[in-house]
Amino acid sequence: MKVSINWLKDYVDVIIPAADLAHKLTMSGNEVEGMEVIGAAWDKVVVGHVVALEPHPDADRLRLATVELGGEQMTVVCGAPNVQVNDKIAFARVGAKLIDGHSGEAMELRPAKIRGVVSSGMVCSEMELGMSDNHNEIIVLSPDAPVGMPLAEYMGDTVLDITVTPNRADCLSILGIARETAALTGKTMTMPEVKYTEDGEPIDKSVSVAIADPDLCYRYCASLITGVKIGPSPEWMQRRLLASGMRPISNIVDITNYVMLEYGQPLHAFDYERLPGGKVIVRRGKGEKLTTIDDVDRKITPHMLAIADEKNPIALAGVMGGEASEVNEKTTTILLESANFNSENIRRTAQAMKMRSEASLRFEKGLSPELAFYAVRRATQLIVELTGGVAAKGIVDVYPAVVKYAPISLTGDRVRQVLGTDIDQDEMVGVLETLGFECERKSTVELLVSVPYWRTDVSLPVDLIEEIARITGYDQIPTTLLSSEIPQNESHPMLAFKDKVRDILVGCGMQEIITYPLVSRETLDKISAPEPIRLLNPLSAEQEYLRTSLKPSMLMKVADNEKHEQSLGLFEIGRIYLSRENELPDEREVLMGSITGQRGQKTWNTASATVDFYDAKGILEVLFGRLGVDAAFEPAEDETLVKGRCASIAVAGQAIGVIGQLDPRVAEWYEVSSDPVYLFEIELDKLLPLVEPLGEYTPIARFPGSTRDISLLVDIDLPSQKVQHIIEDTKLVSSVAPFDVYTGDKLPAGKKTLAYSIVYQSSERTLTDKEVNKVQDGLLKRLQKTLGVTLRQ
């Protein structure tokens, strides 16, 4: 909402500078986002009176204008075709800074010789004063403009650009902002004085209004003005409309817009002659066609409200008028509508038609039905005053159900309970009354507050408390810390768990990433992810589905970063979204990791090597180790991973994830050129319940262990884990680790050797060689029997 301070001054004394007012409005809820000073650059420009016009001796298109400036006359060259003797004009003296009509730059005006005639000044166009792009015509001021007055004083203004919050329909008006200004500066506002004579016939003779659907139209007021002469609106009105960001069109349209800006009530003017029988019916659409004033054919459905004559819709209520009944230059009789409609319905219609206008935006915020009556009278007054029209006697006013609201009880206790401070009852009354509320003092601690009709947003005591707080200022309220009891926390293991997993992986040198959960169908299909949920109104095809796997986004991030990184170790903890019948989707937490490129950086003392499966697995082993879970890796298959280089991961017999090398064909599709890439994916929702809390400690072994290395000849495809499990399950074995894996020519075909370092240890005594030998002999026999493994010397 653009608010001209000059306009504001019609209704309230503005006693503080515009910047201070802007600050006060902002702090109290009407945020001023911008401030434009009209006339700031009009130094040395004054109101002039053209007293004579002579042809230029040497140029047909130029004239010499003699301008009276108040005790002084100047003759200057003027090229504008519209200048006439007796016009009041804007005259720039030498030294004024004007916008050049051709370059658009600000230039200082100098005396100039134009075709032999010296010109010491200039009659200005709008462009030269920075008001518009029009530089062909000079500005013609109102005949009553005082000659000699600086132009900035005569028509300068400051315009505040205010972002009105959706609850304050009343502030989408000059009167609303004037009321706020009054309350914030301790002044009283005055309302426009609406007085005009009704010299016409009684309106009932020529106009009848019926509301067929009172659930969508709460009040319909109309006036009739005959003998109207259509033409431009006066300069002062045009100036205010322009300052408010509206284009002047004609006196009637301008007046309806002017009153909408002033009161906040949208109005619509019909050409009465094109309204058969003067009958207006407010009813739902019946699927008829209506050509609106923007020349578009629209279908009026039963969900929409139409203003109709006896047969057809003539306007889409509250949204846009129809072409057939539009006011044009031949119009002489105006039926002026000022109505109140169901705000939700207007909002739905305007959205469905994609026609949100200044009018519909006001209606949908919920206007008071009372406003309609005041606004139609104000607009009728202006039409009578400015267009030569004659108002019919009376106003048609159909108001089926007058709404009355009960006053609100406001106690000092409630104010203290909400604000945390006491506010003096006199102060409360003072604030509320300047805003238009009526206060009845029930007692020294209770007020009975009646809400003015324009404040459709106020219905509860807290609403009144906000009024008091915002006008006295939030900075007047003390600042305290919570003093009440700290609630008992419930535990949220997943949150802490995710943070722990993040910290462990970061400790392993991995970089966390966060990607969009919205992806394209293709990227999910390529890895055979579960069926995703589609959005109704996606922003783009790339973000049309909720992901059911983190893999596609991970691969795309690898592709994005591999060009400028030697090695990548990335992980993401994010959600996947799986649809469920009759329920919100299942949002599951998943860990996705990838590594590729070099293991460590190549430096002066470190040879670089390409990462392999065991780098990825090592990271997971650190993770599981830190979480205290025993994870089993078993050979497995996965469509996106290389066959034979993929393992399923299980904890306590339950599958929780997968690890493996990315299939290069999948990589190619995601434009990943790194090879190999290793991926792991862990379902955190499944892993979390398997993480046991730490148990009691194990005493530190007091007796030394005895280490033995053994080398075993085994079938080439025997997984080491099988051997290791048998060794681990052997009595007195405290730990075992493979330290060599060998395949080669020196071995029989289809065989490999696995070498293990085994520590034997007892918690009761130091073991003798003999004891260890005996245990190990038994172990070797068991290995041979169960796995066909032999000891290699």
Added chain:
Amino acid sequence: MLNDLDKLKSQAIAELQSITDANSIEDWRVAYLGRKGKLTQILRGLSTLPIEERKAVGAAANDIKVLLDEELNKRHRAIKEASLDGGAQAIDVTLPGRTVPLGRLHPTTQIIRQINDAFTSMGFEVVEGPEVESDYYNFEALNIPKDHPARDMWDTIWISRDEASPTLLRTHTSPMQVRVMEKRQPPVRVVVPGRCYRYEATDATHESIFFQIEGLAVDKGITFADLKGTLYEFAKRLFGAERKVRFRCDYFPFVEPGVDMSIDCFVCGGKGCRLCSNTGWIEILGAGMVHPNVLRGVGYDSDIYTGFAFGLGVERIFMLKHGIDDIRLFYGDDLRFLKQF
């Protein structure tokens, strides 16, 4: 024989004193104390001596062996110390160390932790909630009925708009206010970090997918003054104790009175610059006293209980702290950006 031993002792010590390097020391040890060394040989030859002499010479030889061992150790230590003090162990300390891969948390995770920490230290508990929400929790229960003009404040990405169960991607973390209160009785103090979605074109200052942190405190006796104090404390922890804050009236349908909190611009110190759009203030969060309709909706007695709620954009806080001018950097996940934090 004893004379020979004495001579051997003097000779050995004299030789030892002149040695200055570790290798020669080893040669000396082999020559005197080694298996075939001079002293060893004497000890071996003892058996040929008469018993009386054997005892005397044996004792003397052993004394000398102990003495020479001692001297050897002393010399060893002296040579080592000389070499340490002389800088003979010097290496090029300016060469880089062996690399250990450096992992990092995403900036969003880092800032969420900082914000959570600020509030948990004031007794708030961190909870999470669903991103796919019903229209009821995202709007209706927050005092934003269907076709309410305030819905314009949240352009919505929908999953389904069927009348019975309209479903959407939550446009803010506020639905968790309702979900938490439905499950608990006051007192309640929670913060809710989480992802939100808006149907909005993306530019340098707007992401359609972003993180918010919601806060809620409800109990008997919680006031607007507590709201101010709590949020002021938060701002000081995140932005420094010297920050000034400003509370102004703003509108959110689920609070009344509504608040917008700004901090004084740390770039221009309040004089006005590009960052603060020449206002001297930077908006960082929206807040207010929980609307009685919201309290009543979850079955709380709004005459007895009051509370405040707030919501803030996570990325924006991080951007302000580090002078980042494009929010799209966050989820572009370019490592050249991420590695800076």
